[in-house]
Amino acid sequence: MSAALLDHYQTLAATAPKAHVYQAVGQQRLSLVELPNRKQEAWRYTPLAPVLDYQFAAASREDGLLVPEDVAALRVTPTDHVCIVLLNGFFMPELSTLPVQAGLEVLDLAQAIQTSAAGIERLGSLSGECLHLFGAVNAALTGAGVYLRVTEKLTQPVELLHINYSFDSEVLSNPRVLVQVEANANLTLLEQHAQFADVLGMHNGVTEIFLSEGAELIHPRLQNDSLRTRHLSSLHVQQAASSVYKGTTLALGSAWSRTEFHLDFSGGHAHCELNGFYLAGDQQMQSMHLDVLHSVPDCSSREAFKGILYGQGKAVFDGNILVKKDAQKTDARLSNDNLLLSRDSEIDTKPRLEIYADDVQCSHGTTVGQIDPEMLFYLRARGIPKAAATSMICQGFAAELIAHCDYPALETKALSILQERLAPVAANL
């Protein structure tokens, strides 16, 4: 099976329309990669059949499939804000609201490669180390991705909207995003994976983010893909000295979802905050993988992840913080809290701290619990019926994490999706 699957992707890579030279790098890598398997630590608890038992077709560019009104209905930012739309992985300028202000460039990735845009040479320099099948497939098949370059402090947030919608059932989208925030510039990038229709297929996204000295990126992400798709997002972040990255990922949708964070510090006094929330119900698997590398001194990181599981939902949390020998004065805190609403739900949680420096402050903690009967009784004693009370406790548990998004329209959207999903569950507990 594995040889056939590799053959399939190699054939796709060979026959894919050539948008840019970087695809050749991916194609070459495809001949080197190993298929993910559960003997590998990074995939130990992740069921692989949903993504390895299918030979997906490559998504193609679909001009005219959506109209601007479709996009407007999905946005969380006002319509005059910059909004970058990727449809089935392809950057769609005609559906996007593109910047006119100074300090922000949004380029078609293929064009940026052809014209050797400033900073484009960094493409692949972070993800290159991640040699798993889907990274290579992304590189080989990605067409028109997007390159964002920020050179000033931007006051308005920018929305990045991914929509997967195809009439062919089993297609693979391969969006590629490169973000470069230059020295002392900053950006709020609101990323949405929005549900437009109930589609099958798979989203296979790779994002590389480079933060120069003193740069700041606030990066809330809402993954609300169709409950029948598979979703893989690999995020790679590199932080120079005194930069700040604050990422909050809310993974609500998809049948099989994996979010990988690979974060690396290249200069001192940088700070990163990674927050995540996942919701896993029947026929859902959510997994979060963190790979935070402290290789230089004086950096701090905070990683807080929470999940709610119900029915036969399954989730995996695999959080690894590696503090290398020279990374003295590292301050890292990792936590993972889970609320299980059913006997049949399952969480495999594995927080890991690997520390080789001797002067550091690091901690990790994990909890797995059920609805607290004291809380439930308190709410019921105030007249709130059991189902509504259960739902309120879950919302509260999630709200604390969701509040890290710092963008009310996105938080409200996430909370209302959560409310809609949990109300029938709470009514049957």
Place this chain on the structure above:
Amino acid sequence: MLSIKDLHASINGKEILKGLSLEMGAGEVHAIMGPNGSGKSTLSKVLAGREEYEVTSGTVTYKGENLLDMSPEERAHQGIFMAFQYPVELPGVNNTYFMQASLNAIRKARGEPELNSLNFMKLVRTKLKALEMNEALLKRSVNTGFSGGEMKRNEILQMTLLEPSLAILDETDSGLDIDALKMVSMGVNSLRSPERSMLVITHYQRLLDYIQPDYVHVLSGGRIIRSGDKSLALELEEKGYGWLQQEAAA
């Protein structure tokens, strides 16, 4: 209003209430006093509907209906309110949202129109002012990070909002300084009316200086061993519980 007859209740197979009887009329304020472990908190929890407590025999009739058949939320809908001895923290649940949900759940159950956010805020602000509470508490998560005094005031705020027919105050005075105690008592006294009954459970006589009861009962060993008027509380303050327990044993 409330009629308890020969109530026996246990938790984890251990009997705590052993034949408790109590009659409360409308508009009356009853105080229940007693040493630690006498069953005071068990009584309040059984009345509020805590499911861990098993009623093995006896009856509780509230406004002519069998209270023990009702779920905790139904009891609240019927006008029962318990101020918790240890209010529960609800992280991530906004205090205003919680109180509005509570009031509206009760109004809905009674077939009354629900209050919108604007009208609810107007109402809660007037109540807040009367209790000299900081409005910032409305914006926080329910009881989360509140001081002991703030929690108790928050309980009384809910009570003044919900305007119950039967209020049960479970050791509301514990952990309060004298200023907070006065404020809490003022809130309670403002609700005294001919239609409303109150059951004040306390370990100390001090609270009864501010909330003057019509009747005082002494609970010991899961039963009421003595009832009287407010002078009984003063006598207890002076002599302790020992003499009554000895009398009861004799």
